[in-house]
Amino acid sequence: MDWVLLDGDRRAVAGCFAALCAGVMWTLIAAGVLAVGPSSSVASLFGSGLTSGVITLLTIALSINQLVLSRVFGSVNVLVDRLNGSRELRQTVESIAGVPSSPNDPADFLSLIATTLTDRADGVIAAGDGVDWDPPEAFTSALRDIAAYGDDLDENIESNTDLNSILGVILGTEYAQNMTATRYLRNEYAASIPEEISEKLKAIEELLESIAVVRQFYKTIAIQEDLATLSRLLVYSGVTALAAAVTVTLVYRTNSVTIPAEALPVLVSVAIGLIVAPLALFVAYILRAATVARQTVSVGPFIPPQ
Incomplete structure (x- = not known):
């Protein structure tokens, strides 16, 4: 958990999140849950x-x-x-x-x-x-x-x-x-x-x-x-x-x-990964900023409750 919130390279964290989204999309398409055919939306x-x-x-x-x-x-x-x-x-x-x-x-x-x-x-x-x-x-x-x-x-x-x-x-x-x-x-x-x-x-x-x-x-x-x-x-x-x-x-x-x-599942899955990437980067960096801010909220000898 520390790797995701603080220690890990933010680009790597975002990459894992984007790849996970692409993988989930591919799985749902392969399972027939999502339709990506010519007549889909x-x-x-x-x-x-x-x-x-x-x-x-x-x-x-x-x-x-x-x-x-x-x-x-x-x-x-x-x-x-x-x-x-x-x-x-x-x-x-x-x-x-x-x-x-x-x-x-x-x-x-x-x-x-x-x-x-x-x-x-x-x-x-x-x-x-x-x-x-x-x-x-x-x-x-x-x-x-x-x-x-x-x-x-x-x-x-x-x-x-x-x-x-x-x-x-x-x-x-x-x-x-x-x-x-x-x-x-x-x-x-x-x-x-x-x-x-x-x-x-x-x-x-x-x-x-x-x-x-x-x-x-x-x-x-x-x-x-x-x-x-x-x-x-x-x-x-x-x-x-x-x-x-x-x-x-x-x-x-x-x-x-x-x-x-036959190439549509791959195309849509990769496209979803690319489109999610900016959001993944935003989440990864904001998570670290929020974690650091929360754990350094006090300047002096006061310790806020966890």
Whole structure:
């Protein structure tokens, strides 16, 4: 199910759906349930209903394209604000990680956050052994969970990975749970915790907040890329589907056809697959966008009920 909703190549998912429709059509024709002979209503079906449906999908492609363009355009002030926001996020991560600059690759940037998170959590545990303070077991256990979360993120991220694959790694609610746990540790042990450890916990909280922001930022880019790709593929497949509908319509004449009747089941089945392709692409891409949007609806430590 994850392959259909999120992980799978959208073109492959759409191709499977279109092939399934063509296969079902072929089966029903072969079983005699559907008639595609010279005197059937295939010509009127392809010439009116399906053709208008394809044109509607092409209109949807135009609307999607306008939506994508509305998000990438902006005034100078809006663009400067976006740039400054990205810089502030990168500077925060660079300062905590102690590196002169952070990677441009989204996967490497998230990997930097994850490794720094693990190092900071391990550093707090080690710092607790080096100061005159005996951390409770609950304190140490929570930090081990945070370090394990960072390790898990880093292990599942590869360089130059597409954004949708990266999102698949950080779609869970662990970041929110760890944010709450870190804040609890800072508040619960505020009176007894050494200043050095308190600063380290603050850095951990800022890293977890960075993951929350990165989730939303990567989601925005990924959905915009998907919608831009979808609008282009809808145009390509829509023109092909329109040509298929016209071709089938012209094959049929009044009580006769221009090709052998034995070839009609194949022709109609293939044409149905081609005509369904734009709708299949639309469904495949919208399913992923809706899945990502639903699983990243919360920005902060709030976890909506499933």
